[in-house]
Amino acid sequence: MYQELKKRKNILEEKLLAKLDELREVCIQEAEITGEMPREIYKTLMPGEGEPKVKRRIGTAFSLSDDVLKKNDRISMLETDVELHRKIVAAAERLAKDKSANKSVRKKRQKDLVAATQKLRGLEIGLHQLRLSTSKPDVSETKQTWSNILNRNGSNMVAKSCPATPRGSFPDLSTDNEKCDIDDEKDTDYRQNNNIRPYRFTLILLNALSLLNHFIFLIFCFILFIYILV
Numbered sequence: 001m002y003q004e005l006k007k008r009k010n011i012l013e014e015k016l017l018a019k020l021d022e023l024r025e026v027c028i029q030e031a032e033i034t035g036e037m038p039r040e041i042y043k044t045l046m047p048g049e050g051e052p053k054v055k056r057r058i059g060t061a062f063s064l065s066d067d068v069l070k071k072n073d074r075i076s077m078l079e080t081d082v083e084l085h086r087k088i089v090a091a092a093e094r095l096a097k098d099k100s101a102n103k104s105v106r107k108k109r110q111k112d113l114v115a116a117t118q119k120l121r122g123l124e125i126g127l128h129q130l131r132l133s134t135s136k137p138d139v140s141e142t143k144q145t146w147s148n149i150l151n152r153n154g155s156n157m158v159a160k161s162c163p164a165t166p167r168g169s170f171p172d173l174s175t176d177n178e179k180c181d182i183d184d185e186k187d188t189d190y191r192q193n194n195n196i197r198p199y200r201f202t203l204i205l206l207n208a209l210s211l212l213n214h215f216i217f218l219i220f221c222f223i224l225f226i227y228i229l230v
Helices: 002-034 039-044 066-096 103-135 140-152 176-229
Strands: none
Touching: 002 039, 066 103
């Protein structure tokens, strides 16, 4: 019996040493990638043994922004709170629908349900806004690119502005020739509109005269009808 237990102990010790060696290799590989030795390496060291020296692989070191980590932590915390309050609202709703309680208890449960629902709605709105803030693109590089383009081609670009008719926040990148063509088209449209205006005025005047004649004819018929009756 003693020999069997001792043999079993030796087998377990060998398995433990093998697992510790595997853990040591994993810790060293992680240190080569991240540049930091994990704390689990100390479980594999003998008493008085120092940390193994590792060479960091070129191009494998990376770091995350503290703001990103904080935002992710906040999102996960809010998601947990939202899930918890959804269960609270569901439980409060079941209690509010219980008709076996007296009137005062049902009234209090209704108030609790309204309060829990409002709090859940506020948490959901906060979670939605936080997700939007973390998914907003960085437009600083785009603005810098536009500035470089405008500075580099400033001699050929014409920035047009008209306070009476705003055209948006994008710069007008029309060249000088394009500007002249646009002005010529505007002048042509203006002359055509001026030529059409007298014709339109004549049509309006003729329509007015026709309506006036019909009105006079109706008045004449009405007077004639009254005269016949009298």
